[in-house]
Amino acid sequence: MRNELVFAGLALVLAAGAANATGVTPGHLQLANQLGVEAGASSAGELAQIADARRDNDQSTVAWLLAHGNSRASAETSVGKAQIAAQLGVDASDFTAAELTQIADAKRDGNLHGVRFILKHENRNDYYFPQPAVGHDK
Structure with a gap:
C-alpha cells in the first residue's frame, strides 16, 4: 500500500x-x-x-x-514585444518595438492620426527635402 x-x-x-x-x-x-x-x-x-x-x-x-x-510571428519577435502587440491588437512581426511603443502612446493620448500614421507604416517612408546649395536654387 x-x-x-x-x-x-x-x-x-x-x-x-x-x-x-x-x-x-x-x-x-x-x-x-x-x-x-x-x-x-x-x-x-x-x-x-x-x-x-x-x-x-x-x-x-x-x-x-x-x-x-x-x-507569421517568428523567432525574431520577443515575448515582451508580442505581449505589447497583443494588447494593441496588431501583429508583432509587422512592427518594431519602438513603433509599438509609439502606437501605445498615441492611443493613450487619443492621437488617432498618429496611430494611423504608424499602422500604415507611413513613418517608414523616405522623404527627400532637397536643401538649396550655396549659389544654387535661391
Whole structure:
C-alpha cells in the first residue's frame, strides 16, 4: 500500500513537471479551457486575441486565429514585444518595438492620426527635402 502511494505521488510530480515544461501555465490552461481550445496549440497572446474577438462577436477573426492565421510571428519577435502587440491588437512581426511603443502612446493620448500614421507604416517612408546649395536654387 505504501509503495502504491509513493508511485502515485511520483507519477503526479512527473506529470506536473512535464506539463510545466511545455510552457503551459495554470492561467494559460484556464483561459484555453474557457475558450474551448487546446492550451498548447495557442500562445497566451493568441488566446487573448481569441477572447477579444469572441467578446466583439467577430467570428471571422476567431476563425482566422484558430486556424493559426497569425502564425507569421517568428523567432525574431520577443515575448515582451508580442505581449505589447497583443494588447494593441496588431501583429508583432509587422512592427518594431519602438513603433509599438509609439502606437501605445498615441492611443493613450487619443492621437488617432498618429496611430494611423504608424499602422500604415507611413513613418517608414523616405522623404527627400532637397536643401538649396550655396549659389544654387535661391
